[in-house]
Amino acid sequence: MPSLHPESRLLIVWEALIVLVTLYNCFTIPFRIAFNATISKNWFLLDHLADLILIIDIFLRFHISYITEGELIKDKDKISINYRKTDFKPNLIASLPLDIFVYLFLPQASLILMGLCRIPRLLRFPQCFLIFRKWDNNVYFNSGVVRMFELFIIVFLIDHWVACLWFFIGNLTGQSGESWLQGDNLHLENTTTQYLYSLYWSITTLTTVGYGDITPQNNIELIFTFMVMFLGVSLYAFVIGNVVAVISSLDASKNRFRDKLGQIQSYMWERKIPPSLQKNILDYYQYMWEYNRDVSLDFYFLDELPHSIKTRVYCYLYQELLEKVPIFQDAEPCFIEDLVIKLKPRILPPHDYVIRENQMGHEMYFVKRGQLQAFSEKTGKVYSLLVAGSFFGEIALLYNSRRTASVKTLTYCELFVLYKEDFDKVLENYPQFSEKVKKIAEQRHQVRE
Numbered sequence: 205m206p207s208l209h210p211e212s213r214l215l216i217v218w219e220a221l222i223v224l225v226t227l228y229n230c231f232t233i234p235f236r237i238a239f240n241a242t243i244s245k246n247w248f249l250l251d252h253l254a255d256l257i258l259i260i261d262i263f264l265r266f267h268i269s270y271i272t273e274g275e276l277i278k279d280k281d282k283i284s285i286n287y288r289k290t291d292f293k294p295n296l297i298a299s300l301p302l303d304i305f306v307y308l309f310l311p312q313a314s315l316i317l318m319g320l321c322r323i324p325r326l327l328r329f330p331q332c333f334l335i336f337r338k339w340d341n342n343v344y345f346n347s348g349v350v351r352m353f354e355l356f357i358i359v360f361l362i363d364h365w366v367a368c369l370w371f372f373i374g375n376l377t378g379q380s381g382e383s384w385l386q387g388d389n390l391h392l393e394n395t396t397t398q399y400l401y402s403l404y405w406s407i408t409t410l411t412t413v414g415y416g417d418i419t420p421q422n423n424i425e426l427i428f429t430f431m432v433m434f435l436g437v438s439l440y441a442f443v444i445g446n447v448v449a450v451i452s453s454l455d456a457s458k459n460r461f462r463d464k465l466g467q468i469q470s471y472m473w474e475r476k477i478p479p480s481l482q483k484n485i486l487d488y489y490q491y492m493w494e495y496n497r498d499v500s501l502d503f504y505f506l507d508e509l510p511h512s513i514k515t516r517v518y519c520y521l522y523q524e525l526l527e528k529v530p531i532f533q534d535a536e537p538c539f540i541e542d543l544v545i546k547l548k549p550r551i552l553p554p555h556d557y558v559i560r561e562n563q564m565g566h567e568m569y570f571v572k573r574g575q576l577q578a579f580s581e582k583t584g585k586v587y588s589l590l591v592a593g594s595f596f597g598e599i600a601l602l603y604n605s606r607r608t609a610s611v612k613t614l615t616y617c618e619l620f621v622l623y624k625e626d627f628d629k630v631l632e633n634y635p636q637f638s639e640k641v642k643k644i645a646e647q648r649h650q651v652r653e
């Protein structure tokens with residue numbers, strides 16, 4: 205059997221199954237011991253299916269390569285030595301079928317004893333956290349979701365274990381003294397109700413100091429209650445700290461944006477920027493946030509990517525623009541790939557000049573979103589309304605001339621800029637595009653005359 209890569213999908217699915225089986229054991233074993241619960245045939249089958257999965261896992265681990273000091277170790281002997289040194293023994297002990305022996309050789313043994321025989325299965329529990337760490341470091345998993353899931357498991361299992369212990373202690377001490385189990389106010393007819401009351405007590409005592417409707421009835425229960433209260437204080441400090449960290453990391457881009465905005469606001473305040481200008485600046489950032497989140501990050505990290513991946517990302521990001529601009533519609537894929545990588549995004553507020561008539565031109569623009577106006581500053585004549593999918597600024601580039609008109613934004617606009625040197629390269633390499641642009645430029649010239 206070939207060795208499995210430690211990051212392979214198959215292994216991720218298998219480890220998820222191991223987590224599920226371990227959590228099943230962590231839930232059912234203490235529950236059965238504490239509540240002396242009888243096991244139906246289905247549960248019995250489920251138990252042994254879970255055991256079988258854990259046994260298969262012991263053997264599978266001999267075929268999983270591992271990474272040490274950045275090197276992938278595939279050698280069977282090395283894998284085996286490494287596994288024997290680490291998890292092999294706890295895994296073997298966790299899978300010992302002690303309960304089957306008790307069942308076969310001591311048929312009249314109590315359910316509690318059968319449950320106690322399954323306790324070694326809980327040795328697998330710490331491995332769940334190693335698996336969670338692995339998922340946390342896997343780029344395909346959302347680390348916030350993994351950590352929230354981990355927290356939920358910790359909190360739920362602690363609540364569950366405390367509930368089981370509380371009932372177990374109540375049951376033990378109730379034999380001799382007065383326990384809450386025998387209180388007149390509770391009618392605990394069946395195991396489910398008993399469990400739900402115990403869980404209720406455990407959650408209220410761990411989160412607060414309890415509501416006082418279920419109270420300790422003797423010294424042992426009192427001591428246990430103190431311990432649970434102490435545990436509750438540290439558990440919830442730990443949980444709240446972690447939840448805050450996870451939530452703030454989930455919204456990392458918003459935090460980054462807030463930090464940036466804070467710096468801008470203090471800069472404007474220190475430099476005594478006039479309030480109307482401050483408003484323009486803040487409106488601009490508001491627009492940036494609503495429509496683009498934090499675009500600056502996109503371009504920072506995209507630059508690090510290899511050319512082929514970067515091109516594919518740009519094609520995806522600029523899909524909206526590529527679909528809107530008619531001259532791109534039946535362009536060859538290589539033309540699009542060549543072009544997208546050269547486009548630079550620009551966001552402009554309303555009533556801003558993008559181009560001034562008679563100035564030299566160094567770039568042309570494609571409109572992704574918003575509306576602009578091409579007009580003559582001398583006569584005031586409006587030549588055209590430029591909307592999503594339009595382009596402008598091509599005439600000065602084509603004829604090496606001055607700008608033939610002014611172009612002003614009417615609303616917030618998202619544009620893509622193509623600089624002259626890139627424009628010239630594109631024209632040279634793709635004559636079809638060049639012809640289309642020239643045709644439109646000539647039509648525009650004629651309209652102006």
Ligand code: CMP
Nearest residue numbers: 587588596597598599600607608609648
């Ligand atoms: P350019 O001359 O480089 O800069 C001003 C731009 O306005 C120009 O390129 C065209 O893209 C655009 N423009 C000029 N006249 C018109 C028109 N009649 N219709 C649409 N756009 C125009």
